[in-house]
Amino acid sequence: MSDQTPTIPRFRSPSPIAWILAVAFLAFFLQGLWAADMSLDRLQRGALNLARFLGQAMPPDFSNWYGIADAMWETLNIAIVGVTFGCLFSIPLAILAASNTSPNWVVRTIARLVIAVSRTIPDLIWALIFVVAVGLGPLAGILAIIMDTIGFAARFYSERFEEVQKGPSEALTSTGAGRLSVIMGGILPESFASMTATSLFSVEKAIRSAVTLGLVGAGGIGVELSTAMRLFRYDDAAAIILVVLVAVIGFEQLSSSIRKRVI
Amino acid sequence: MTAHAPVLDVSDLHVSYGDLAILCGVTFSVGRGEGVVLLGANGSGKSTLLRAINGLAPATRGQVSLDGVPIIGARRATLRQARRQMGYVFQQFNLVPQLSAFQNVLFGVMGQRPLGILNCLGPVARSEDRERAMHCLDRVGLADRASHRPTELSGGQQQRVAIARMLMQQPSMVVADEPIASLDPKAGREVLDLLWRIVDDEGLSMLCTLHQLDLAREYGDRVIGLKAGKVLIDAAMDKIDTASLDTLYEGATPPEDAAHSSTAAA
Numbered sequence: 267m268s269d270q271t272p273t274i275p276r277f278r279s280p281s282p283i284a285w286i287l288a289v290a291f292l293a294f295f296l297q298g299l300w301a302a303d304m305s306l307d308r309l310q311r312g313a314l315n316l317a318r319f320l321g322q323a324m325p326p327d328f329s330n331w332y333g334i335a336d337a338m339w340e341t342l343n344i345a346i347v348g349v350t351f352g353c354l355f356s357i358p359l360a361i362l363a364a365s366n367t368s369p370n371w372v373v374r375t376i377a378r379l380v381i382a383v384s385r386t387i388p389d390l391i392w393a394l395i396f397v398v399a400v401g402l403g404p405l406a407g408i409l410a411i412i413m414d415t416i417g418f419a420a421r422f423y424s425e426r427f428e429e430v431q432k433g434p435s436e437a438l439t440s441t442g443a444g445r446l447s448v449i450m451g452g453i454l455p456e457s458f459a460s461m462t463a464t465s466l467f468s469v470e471k472a473i474r475s476a477v478t479l480g481l482v483g484a485g486g487i488g489v490e491l492s493t494a495m496r497l498f499r500y501d502d503a504a505a506i507i508l509v510v511l512v513a514v515i516g517f518e519q520l521s522s523s524i525r526k527r528v529i
Numbered sequence: 530m531t532a533h534a535p536v537l538d539v540s541d542l543h544v545s546y547g548d549l550a551i552l553c554g555v556t557f558s559v560g561r562g563e564g565v566v567l568l569g570a571n572g573s574g575k576s577t578l579l580r581a582i583n584g585l586a587p588a589t590r591g592q593v594s595l596d597g598v599p600i601i602g603a604r605r606a607t608l609r610q611a612r613r614q615m616g617y618v619f620q621q622f623n624l625v626p627q628l629s630a631f632q633n634v635l636f637g638v639m640g641q642r643p644l645g646i647l648n649c650l651g652p653v654a655r656s657e658d659r660e661r662a663m664h665c666l667d668r669v670g671l672a673d674r675a676s677h678r679p680t681e682l683s684g685g686q687q688q689r690v691a692i693a694r695m696l697m698q699q700p701s702m703v704v705a706d707e708p709i710a711s712l713d714p715k716a717g718r719e720v721l722d723l724l725w726r727i728v729d730d731e732g733l734s735m736l737c738t739l740h741q742l743d744l745a746r747e748y749g750d751r752v753i754g755l756k757a758g759k760v761l762i763d764a765a766m767d768k769i770d771t772a773s774l775d776t777l778y779e780g781a782t783p784p785e786d787a788a789h790s791s792t793a794a795a
């Protein structure tokens with residue numbers, strides 16, 4: 267190294283934009299902290315209330331086990347039916363949205379918009395909308411899960427399609443095959459493993475969503491939970507929460523073991 | 530159509546990507562049953578030329594006709610019709626990695642069956658197609674590997690499966706883009722032997738890019754040399770000396786008069 271070359275400085279001042287962002291973030295954070303009215307006194311009372319809740323929740327009351335099992339079964343129904351339709355609808359939508367399979371940019375933009383809308387609106391809000399549309403019960407839950415799954419699965423499917431290597435599809439195109447045949451023969455087989463993994467994640471996500479959907483009346487175990495909480499039957503609530511915990515963890519184990527086999 | 534009518538006719542073909550001109554007026558034709566080797570340095574436009582002939586790369590000007598049917602600017606159906614007549618062998622084999630060799634070969638008729646893929650999936654394909662796919666695999670010596678996936682095969686075997694797929698297509702013309710560039714010398718020679726034998730047996734026309742001058746001399750009836758997007762050499766293989774072929778690889782871009790010093794057309 268020559269003598270004239272100065273050493274790189276140890277520190278460099280961040281750009282003005284970085285300064286502005288940092289200051290804005292800090293201000294917003296402090297204001298939020300202040301607005302939440304966090305005080306030692308309130309935290310202390312909160313801890314006592316929590317202890318009282320736990321005291322009343324223990325031991326969990328499983329006397330209504332039949333009702334809980336029935337509601338859990340309905341929750342799984344909602345999740346599985348919803349996620350199956352959601353994943354099926356996601357495939358054509360993802361094909362229309364991926365840059366290498368979409369027929370043209372107008373269709374691609376519309377498909378991406380549909381996916382973005384179903385992703386950005388949270389599942390609980392979908393459930394509220396569908397309760398208005400089709401009334402209380404599992405159907406509203408199923409429709410909400412379908413929309414939620416499309417937002418998640420269609421996006422990841424289409425991203426996977428875009429990553430598929432070009433060669434095989436080009437080879438099929440060169441034989442004079444039609445577009446749809448090329449997509450089904452060259453792109454879907456390569457995406458299959460990743461799509462299976464995404465779909466299993468969707469199922470896990472759907473089961474977690476389906477539990478909460480009942481809180482707004484869209485069927486499933488959430489209805490039982492919200493009733494138990496409102497009637498201050500915390501021991502019933504604890505039993506329901508335990509059942510949910512076991513079901514969700516059980517399914518996550520199952521799905522991750524399937525995923526390991528597929529990939 | 531007369532016996533002398535060319536199978537492939539390329540005239541004044543221009544291809545460019547943005548401002549970058551890859552092909553600047555390429556003109557030549559390939560006769561029925563003729564085996565043409567296309568030579569040229571990296572970046573001379575060989576691959577682009579083959580892709581444009583198949584309609585995979587869009588041409589900015591000029592025309593390509595297959596069996597007298599123009600395909601540049603043609604309707605989709607016409608282009609697909611022309612593609613069915615043209616077998617394409619790629620440097621990277623381009624098999625679908627998740628599917629068996631047998632299924633990959635069956636895909637050769639994808640463009641020729643109504644409903645496309647729905648008529649050439651293993652379980653539902655016509656019996657005669659299934660038998661012919663096995664026969665094609667047999668011709669490349671891989672009938673015993675029909676159920677293997679490409680990843681379970683060597684590079685040479687994969688390229689032979691790709692050749693079987695091309696054979697399944699029953700084309701009248703074969704386009705091969707450096708079919709042996711990814712293979713070791715021994716496997717490469719075996720594959721090239723097989724490819725050229727099949728092309729001869731079926732009486733197909735062949736346009737094949739190669740990097741090895743000695744192999745080009747051995748297999749080709751005729752040589753076309755491409756340099757900086759233009760045809761520099763077009764001659765019968767036995768009428769051209771190695772020195773002229775070497776000029777294809779000299780310098781990055783040819784001086785303007787380089788084209789005149791090359792050998793005349795065959």
